[in-house]
Amino acid sequence: MEKLSDFKRLSLNQITTNGWDMREAVDGCAHAGIPWIGLWRDKVQACGLSQSRKLVSDAGLQVSSLCRGGWFPAASKQQREARIDDNRRAIAEAVELGTDVLVLVCGPAPDQDIEAGRSMVADAIEQLLPDALAAGIKLGIEPLHPMFASDRSVIVTLAEANRLIETFQSPALGVVIDVYHVWWDPDVLPQIAQASGHILGYHVSDWPVPLPDVLLGRDMMGSGKINLHLLRSAVENAGYNGPIEVEIFNQRIWDTPGDEVLSLIKQRYLTCV
Amino acid sequence: MEKLSDFKRLSLNQITTNGWDMREAVDGCAHAGIPWIGLWRDKVQACGLSQSRKLVSDAGLQVSSLCRGGWFPAASKQQREARIDDNRRAIAEAVELGTDVLVLVCGPAPDQDIEAGRSMVADAIEQLLPDALAAGIKLGIEPLHPMFASDRSVIVTLAEANRLIETFQSPALGVVIDVYHVWWDPDVLPQIAQASGHILGYHVSDWPVPLPDVLLGRDMMGSGKINLHLLRSAVENAGYNGPIEVEIFNQRIWDTPGDEVLSLIKQRYLTCV
Secondary structure, three states: OOOOOOOOOEEEEHHHHOOOOHHHHHHHHHHHOOOEEEEEHHHHHHHOHHHHHHHHHHOOOEEEEEEEEEOOOOOOHHHHHHHHHHHHHHHHHHHHHOOOEEEEEOEOOOOOOHHHHHHHHHHHHHHHHHHHHHHOOEEEEOOOOHHHOOOOEOOOOHHHHHHHHHHHOOOOEEEEEEHHHHOOOOOHHHHHHHOOOOEEEEEEOEOOOOOOOOOOOOEOOOOOOOOHHHHHHHHHHOOOOOOEEEOOOOHHHHOOOHHHHHHHHHHHHHHHO | OOOOOOOOOEEEEHHHHOOOOHHHHHHHHHHHOOOEEEEEHHHHHHHOHHHHHHHHHHOOOEEEEEEEEEOOOOOOHHHHHHHHHHHHHHHHHHHHHOOOEEEEEOEOOOOOOHHHHHHHHHHHHHHHHHHHHHHOOEEEEOOOOHHHOOOOEOOOOHHHHHHHHHHHOOOOEEEEEEHHHHOOOOOHHHHHHHOOOOEEEEEEOEOOOOOOOOOOOOEOOOOOOOOHHHHHHHHHHOOOOOOEEEOOOOHHHHOOOHHHHHHHHHHHHHHHO
8 A cells, every 4th residue: 555645635624623613724724734624514604605715715725525414314304305405505505615525424314214214315315416416516425334323324334325326327426435434344345446436535533442432432543443554545446536534523632732633633644544 | 013922032131130140130030020041151150150050940041142252353373262262161151051052242353454353253163163063052143233343343244144154054153133233234134034044042222312332322122213123023034033132231221220120121022122
């Protein structure tokens, strides 16, 4: 596996420095020489959409993705339609922010029927694809780890994301591969190969042992048990050479000054990713 | 789905009343009219093997399974052989305790190479099968939830367990299906069908939302999001009609008096399982 030798592909997913607002994150990346940033809608909203765009653009950064669309299943048709409308707004925001990838965290089922939840996800994606296509935005299904099946996403394997991609055969639909969510899967390598041509993003972090918390347990690359070189190699062999986003939900990291976090990210990116 | 109308198939997995020693657990089941008990090796050892057998037998209980064998992968050949030897002792204990099922929690990889860990599991099972066959014991691979892939088991899907069963084609090898570990799987129903004829146990509990803890987060049947009727129906359609073990790791339940826990188990068993 060829080592990464510079930061051309490195992206800071904004959640990793959750204590920073938009301006601080943009300034932090610019100062650290990190050329890409992955934005979150709540932080964009807090800053203002056009102001966010201006800050990013003035700093010479590129936006690797917008997090997040999705959250499709709901108990009533009316609720489901409201969520699809919200995703249409997210598509418009992605256009304005100058990225072509909207990350989909598909959402949990409203009840015990996880298969019905999966059907609602497929229905919603089908309805959104014409909008995405017209806007030049790609919808990136991010399969979450199965431990989030009850509360964040009914889509919990790469195989399911690939099945949806195969079903819709649309250039506006692909997958975002996050190592924390997929590393455990005995089929991860063939499923990454299967996703070839549809990989819209690659997220890195690590899985410490034992995992201290379901949501906030993930940690910095190199501080856990994930074979990061193996997975990057698989993703690159499948043709992906776009930005590599560092996305870490971890209170200890959130409590660390952002500049220190970025410095550690750069160090670990070269040695561990 | 036909409701359960009596307690003929109900089994208390001993971990559910973790505060009870062997005698208390046996007395508790006998008093509550629970005819089966799933034993743990550490509690058997604390009581003594023949004394455990005597207590269970005198109370008229049957042992549904012994937990647990497995934990196969290790860094050195010497360590791996020591673990296989320990599993041979577990097989002998299962014989003495009058059960024909030894549950396998296969163990984590010693390093980042999860596929090598999986090979070590297959190697160990291959070595143990003649012993199991000779002793009349069945090895029940329990796929754990993928969130345990780093620290408890490299075998995290029913599909992997089924592949091992297909590889070895042995009447001494099967699978133990625990709803907490498999409910999220988009292939859970076909994989349960695939396991037909090899299902050696069925464990129930529930997945509360959000999950408060990786290891101790599971809860009483009916207190979470698992479609228990659907899964029992699938397991029965695959031909399994043996004991249904209640296995719950949960500090709050461990802190509740055992008799109260058994009373709640019986109530939820009839209404939710």
